[in-house]
Amino acid sequence: MEILNPKILIVDDEQNILLYLSEALEDEGYSIVTKGSGKDAVAALENETFDLLLVDLKLRDIDGLEVMREAKKHSPDMVVIMLTGHGSLDSAMEAIRCGAFDYLLKPSSVQDLKTSIKRGLDKRQDDLHQKRLASQARQFARAVIEGGELANGIDDSTPAAVRITSKEPTTAADELIQVSDVIVDVKKHEVRRGGELLNLTPTEFNLLVTLMNNAGRVLSCKYLVKQVHNYELSEFDSRSMIRVHIKHLRHKIERDPNNPEYILNVRGLGYKFGT
Known part of the structure; x- marks a missing residue:
């Protein structure tokens, strides 16, 4: 601004x-x-x-x-x-x-x-x-918590201060990603765990792809927000936003969301996809 x-x-x-x-x-x-x-x-x-x-x-x-x-x-x-x-x-x-x-x-x-x-x-x-960015992050997190998904993460009402120029995805359109018994078909936009088709939102799908492409590597919340939403936020502001997505994704992909085996939290650092 x-x-x-x-x-x-x-x-x-x-x-x-x-x-x-x-x-x-x-x-x-x-x-x-x-x-x-x-x-x-x-x-x-x-x-x-x-x-x-x-x-x-x-x-x-x-x-x-x-x-x-x-x-x-x-x-x-x-x-x-x-x-x-x-x-x-x-x-x-x-x-x-x-x-x-x-x-x-x-x-x-x-x-x-x-x-x-x-x-x-x-x-x-x-x-x-910084206040504008933090306010935008809180509004976005509130919308997600209330069950809404923002189309593509950003719309025309988003202040220019928080818009980031979109970039091409790093994965090829026909790529299959497999870690353990979880398979992602990027081209078909499908996720299967042990053969079972999972119903993920676009945000959850992008978050999972990012984690699986870096399986075993700890990713900061700031990095995840940047990859999933194309937002540049502080680690502090990113944490609450990503936490909501992680919770929803765990309920769909984990056999026991309270004892996750795939999406693991590394306290103070971020999240990783377990190998």
């Missing part, structure tokens, strides 16, 4: 500083709103959404820490950079403890300020991207 035309709120009770900073940052393509008091800043935060707050620590009415707390209350992901002309270790620690991304002493060079702002907005972009 790219933050287009980031919106920055600058709060300082010195008008010359407000003018100087706003002009310098507008030249970088940022959308700038300036406020000359803490109260005006709090009012703006209640009515508008900002990507970044640049605030002086020592304001005449409300100090910068209080403005930052209000900002975090309305938008926990907002980046906050604190400016002060009277810095101390204690004030810096307090600002960071309250959630400030950076703490700069006046007078700071414009280049230092621009660098700090870019780093902060990059971090915000990464955080929002």
